[in-house]
Amino acid sequence: MTTHFDDRGYYERVSGPVEALLSLQDVKRQVCVKHSDDDDILQRLIGTATEFLDGPSGCLGQALVRQVWRCAWSRPPCGNQKLKLPCGPVQKIESASYFDTDGNEHSIDPAKLWLLRRSSETKVFPGTGFAWPSMSDHPEALSITFTVGYGSSADVPSDIIHAAHLMVGNWYEHREPVVVGTIASELPLSAQRLIDKNHVGWVSG
Template sequence: MYAVRPKSIKVKTAPDQLYTAAIQKEFSRISTTTEDDLINSFIQSATKKAENFTQIAFLNTVFTAYYDCFPCAFELPKGRVSAIASIKYYDTDNQLQTLSSDYYDSDLNSKPAIIREAKGYSWPSVYDRLNAVEVEYTAGFGVDTDSVPVDVLTAVKLFAGTFYDSDRVDRRAGNNNLTAAELILTPYIQY
């Protein structure tokens, strides 16, 4: 079965920050409280860098994936998919409709997750337009930091610590931290 990747993906509902400045300060042995805002921004940047590197969401995030038509099978990137909220499409009159879940089967255990038409059903015809089909789904390890693998959190902390230390330490040490974080994250990469 050939699964088609979405043409584009948008975040509909983003999670809160992966962890707190206090956790980063303990990890990086930082004692000051005057830079918490800066540390929080580094945590957010580090999380984004790690998620972009792996192409997965760490905390549950609601995505909308866009396709120009109904393919044989949909591929849902961005990591572990826990729920498919809806499949919507523009019918031949260019009106947005919601497809009944009877029309499709899903394999949420695949990496990436797959949706295909159910046996005995056919995909409906769509209007000839861009982004004619929208799939809304949730992907991520879970709703809180405890659901994220420890090695993933360690990699994000290494990134954030490197960002924080970038003007304070030898650049080669910072590059080693980046390399270590990328090596830790490599098994999680989703192509």
């Protein structure tokens, strides 16, 4: 589990993705490989492409195949303050909890939390008749677990899938020159344009 820290708290992937973004079989068809000698190489390149594209730290700024993330705020929100989630598309809030001013942990009914979805970000905030309760100054004053992603790999937009295939194919064909730290400069222009088209990005706040 990888944990990302910022000045608000932290966020981490709890589980998923539920399946690979690209199947080995599809990639082998794309690169016209019929033997199994390079299966390990192709699997590694699939993983690299997925990591490059997927999640809050990916270049698209969004989750692709369905996965679960947890976000914790160390700065207690107040009233009906809207809080930004690290990536989308957010499907649902799974659970939420907070620490009160006495240091006791309580759960929040996810049905009381609403989502504001926009093209560049998703925010969570208290629904009608509910406000953020008083919270302690705690590293996990408020924690929210949520499901993100388009669904299965078949639900991911086709141009993102195509960009991933172009990346894997390019790296496979030119695998000797590609080294860590130069992946972005090695992207084919067609893949870069598809990535730019689908880039959302994570806006801190």
